[in-house]
Amino acid sequence: MSAGTPPLSNPPPKPQVKALNCPQCGSAIVLRALGHAETVVCESCHSILDAKDPNLQILQKFEAATGEARPLIPLGSRGKLRGVDYEVIGFQRRSITVEGIRYSWHEYVLFNPYKAIRYLTEYNGHWNDISVCKELPQTGFASANYLGEAYKHFQTSDANTNFVLGEFPWQVRVGEHATVTEYVKPPRVLASEKTANEVTWSLGEYTYGADIWKSFNLPGKPPEAVGVYENQPSPVSENVKGIWGAFLAFAILLLVFMAGFDLASPKGAAFESSYQLNVGEPKGEASFVTDVFNLEGRTSNVEVTTTANVDNSWIYLNYALINNDTEQAWDFGREVSYYHGYDSDGSWTEGGQKNSVILPSIPAGHYYLRIEPEVDPKHPPIAYTIEVKRDVPVLGFFGIAFFALLLPAIAITWRSITFERMRWAESDHPPIKIGNSEE
């Protein structure tokens, strides 16, 4: 609570409350904001009375529709907002009509004898805590500036007052019209209300129903918020920049990782040899074994690269990397095929003259390769080279990691965009206008 602001509840200032009777229906009327209220509405007959007149002169009579919504926060409820005690003294339902559809919202007048009047508004479960601006905002083209913050124009509409109850610090009337222009900078909304006589600027801040229920100690739960409201803070938008920043940092780290593993891997080949396959030679056992070579260091991967001078042909090699000491083997087959030509679509190529495979988690030891080549029998001799390298960076892992890091950033950005599109779809500046024209 701010200094010098006594709480309402301990005890409420007695001289401010006065009990009277409605001159229309005789029902008891309690004036909670005596001296501050301009008008008071009889809760029984809904006559609007002059709160400044000791006889409560009738200013307007209106028929409330049967089943008219009652305030979700009953008049007389007391609660603490921003550390200040307030009492709900007035309630009104207002509406705008857009394309023949009427949209209604509720406004609650909050009173503290030592503070300025505040308001709570509620639309479809979305609440705003509103106070009158202390300075005049600067307006520009589709924007406004207040206390150094820029607000974007959201909507301009004609609001009507449809139902009133309780006390109001102005001369309220059912049927009142005002041109309401709203500018948003979530979680705040800046609004001007223009009537024939005056322009009032107010600043609202999005408030969660649960917080209001807690503040006013209301029973049950607040109504569920439906859709996205004009100044509702996006649950993800504020994270978008941070997540992209983190993604960039992770991507750089990933590159550093990759470069580090590349630098740490042995530069030379553990084994390299060239062979020639002559298919025309008398048929015998095609398989053969290489010399024994040494794979050093910790258990890590082994890359076997086959390069062959295939040209519109293929060679297939059945490989087995065999540990000379433990009789363990890693069996795999690789095809090197390269085709090219020219047709009605132009030139084309398929495959290549090089093929690599990475064998996982090979312990250190003495190894040899058993190789069994197969080729197209009609093909001329094929020369091929086999190279064995130890501990090579697996680009696939880094690629997977890159996309694994990228996807959440994209998902959150997409969610944020969707949220903003839903917000602005209700404005005078929808992202997509009917008629398929993009704004």
Place this chain on the structure above:
Amino acid sequence: MFRKLYLAYGLLVLGGTGFAQYHGWSLDRITQLKNVPKSVRDNPGSYRSVYGFYHHYTGGK
């Protein structure tokens, strides 16, 4: 909240990548065999690859 989750997730991804790379994991499909006979070294024909019946691509458009 999201940022913290993402930071934790990112560190997990980086850690996983580093672990996989350090331990020599691979994305290629390899068949591991045990107890390959010693005789393969002297008689390579005594061993037949499990990929020996691969259907070869004949290429071309």
